[in-house]
Amino acid sequence: MNLVSRKPNRILNMMSHSPLLDGLNPAQMAAVQHIGGPLLVVAGAGSGKTRVLTRRIAYLMAERGVAPYQILAITFTNKAAGEMKERVAELVGPIARSMWVSTFHSACVRLLRQEASRLGYGNSFSIYDQADSLKLISLVAKDLNLDVKRYPARQFQSMISSAKNELLGPHDYAAKAQNQFEQVVAEVYAVYQRRLQSANAMDFDDLILKSVEVLQSFPEAKARFRSRFRHVLVDEYQDTNHAQYILVRELVGSDNEGIAPAELCVVGDADQSIYGFRGATIRNILQFEMDYPNATTILLEQNYRSTQNILDAANAVITKNESRKEKNLWTEAGSGAQLVGYVAENEHDEAEFVKDEIRSLQRAGTSEPGDSAIFYRTNAQSRVFEEIFMRAALPYKVVGGLRFYERKEVKDLLAYLRVLANPNDEVSLRRIINVPKRGIGDRALDHVDAYAVRNNLTFWSGLHRSNEIPEMPARAAGAVNLFLSMLSALHVLVEAKIRPSVIIEAVLEQSGLMSELSSSSDPQDEVRLENLQELVAVSMEYESRPIESLGEDEEISLAGFLEQVSLVADADEIPEGEDHGGVVTLMTLHTAKGLEFPTVFLTGLEDGVFPHSRTLGEKSEIEEERRLAYVGLTRAQARLYVTRAEYRSSWGSPTYNPASRFLDEIPETVIDWRNKGTASSTFTKVRNFSAPPARPTGKKSTAIELTVGERVSHDTFGLGTVISLAGEGDRAEATINFGPYGEKRLLLRYAPVEKL
Ligand code: ATP
Ligand code: MG
Secondary structure: OEEHHHOHHHHHHHOOOOHHHOOOOHHHHHHHHOOOOOEEEEEOOOOOHHHHHHHHHHHHHHHHOOOHHHEEEEOOOHHHHHHHHHHHHHHHHHHHHHOEEEOHHHHHHHHHHHHHHHHOOOOOOEEEOHHHHHHHHHHHHHHOOOOOOOOOHHHHHHHHHHHHHOOOOHHHHHHHOOOHHHHHHHHHHHHHHHHHHHOOEEEHHHHHHHHHHHHHHOHHHHHHHHHHOOEEEEOOHHHOEHHHHHHHHHHHOOOOOOOOOOEEEEEEOHHHOOOHHHOEOOHHHHOHHHHOOOOEEEEEOEEOOOOHHHHHHHHHHHOOOOOOOOOOOEEOOOOOOOEEEEEEEEHHHHHHHHHHHHHHHHHOOOOOHHHEEEEEOOHHHHHHHHHHHHHOOOOEEEOOOOOHHHOHHHHHHHHHHHHHHOOOOHHHHHHHOOOOOOOOOHHHHHHHHHHHHHOOOOHHHHHHOHHHOOOOOHHHHHHHHHHHHHHHHHHHHHHOOOOHHHHHHHHHHHHOHHHHHHOOOOHHHHHHHHHHHHHHHHHHHHHOOOHHHOOOOOOOOHHHHHHHHHOOOHHHHOOOOOOHHHOEEEEEOOOOOOOOEEEEEEOOOEOEOOOEHHHOOOHHHHHHHHHHHHHHHOOEEEEEEEEEEEEEEEOOEEEEOOEOHHHHHOOHHHEEEEEOOOOOHHHOOOOOOOOOOOOOOOOOOOOOOOOOOOEEEEOOOEEEEEEEEEOOHHHOEEEEEOHHHOEEEEEOOOOOEEEO
């Protein structure tokens, strides 16, 4: 291993005058100029890893004569990819089109569009999202007569997904099954995979798995990509899972394969690995040097993003993780403002505080709303912020959550388009066959299903033989035929390569989706109609894409449009531009990775919320949560707020949560507390009160003694204040105000209340 950053003289000698090296420090320059064996750039947040990657790509072309088509760059979001491409296009012109810059998933789709036929797929295969895949798994479980209570489809889904991330096919999985449950999973997995293949569909994990399969099973295909991609670059390398790791390894190749290995450059930060639950393994980054013995490692230590106080807070938190390499991140930015801490009474007060603060920063001319981002652990936490911002007319944008493409009506319309592109797509076909209602019920479909299975046909072919199915009522068969002839009329448009937006409009009219919604008096349907029109607008935008933004083998087509929509990620929704469109951006901590904002509010810092309650028992999971905290804290450039609520309603009952351990880990010296709360963090030993109320049993023989004005906590209602008392002994009662739950009259002998 070479630690280039420890050898400044060598770096100085290597320096040339390329303008592409301007604004880089010596270690960054070394990374941009590095030639030859694998290069790993490991560094803390905000140290310019992504900048190195972008510059390196430009440098390869401008100074080393590398052609754009020889470059494969993997970024975390499609948007980052788009930006990178634009920048390169400015440099080398439209030829930038032939460069592959994309997410892992998009790159794999491109590879598979060319190669999937080797694996028995058509090149217009559908891409199933989580919901589609869950639907198909449920169908499989139903066909296998599995008890859905005992075997929830979601559990199958997550186990199959883990298997795929480990590159285990159904056979491998079956061979490794340890118990009866895993044997059942193996069976479901095998059938699921067959059904996917006959539907000419791949789920998200398949995109990676099947790409690896192509490269490993077909030497000619591998040789083609190997000789093409001379440079492979990966950002956020810490979040690659095993399958992605192997994909990269296959594409790069090794010394003894006839073709020289590609130059590999990966950048990442083990402290920001936050997708362990999805199979990402830090091992990939920690052991890079072992896997690539001739690798060069460059460390970057200067942070250009944040002030020292922000870094001190982030460093203090991440240091508490045990299995990590110590890093020394510093900045020239000066200590800057202290962090602001705020303990709110409940989640509404927390959101009020954030809103007031954004407004007063704006009034003071310190920070515009577009400079601010609000982070939280789970999507559900956005709701309160939305309510309060809406009331205050503070413009905002929630990134992620129930996404546009997950709305029912949008999925319906997309399902029509998917069937037009790929009629074997069973999940989509079933979704639309009776939407809007056209008299084709579940029973009729069961008949088709049974007939198709008996005759070894696909569901689609089975539908075409509806007339021949003896059990099928004539009315239903007639309805099926009408449906099929409508589809075939629409299909003519696809064959004629009509623009996607025109096809969409035709689908809206012909299918009856439009007239159903426009004749409805339900105001919700109006919103639905607007969403469908929005999809038309999205397709028009797609059609007007500048030619440079298309890959060299891409063309404007229905399939291309579907592919783009299938692959949108949460982070792609982040408002563009320096000022983020002037709106406050709200998102989960996971989505925030790689981004930066002048002002950051890290909210919900409570044990049980963040770290998430699910992770509290497991050390490795807490460590992953801590890395997530590190990601959140290091997004801030100038101002960082850390807030928590003393209680918040979760699942309908107020829950008291102690301060997040991450909050306690931040040194007091860097925080300016605006409000420390009433119960404050001395209350941290109290358990989480979200448990169901204790049953009135005989155990509690005497009633608790209370006085008016005293603060208590109740298992279900959370914190309260005693308003009045009545009765004595076993009959003692108290009226207690529980904030959002209002006043309750409790018989104290049975009430699960404790004094604070
Ligand atoms: P993360 O770990 O969060 O992904 P990163 O290491 O990728 O961060 P970048 O996003 O590349 O860091 O850089 C952080 C900020 O610092 C950006 O605004 C970038 O433009 C700026 N920056 C990077 N290197 C330099 C430099 N040498 N001089 C000035 N600014 C720099
Ligand atoms: Mg980055």
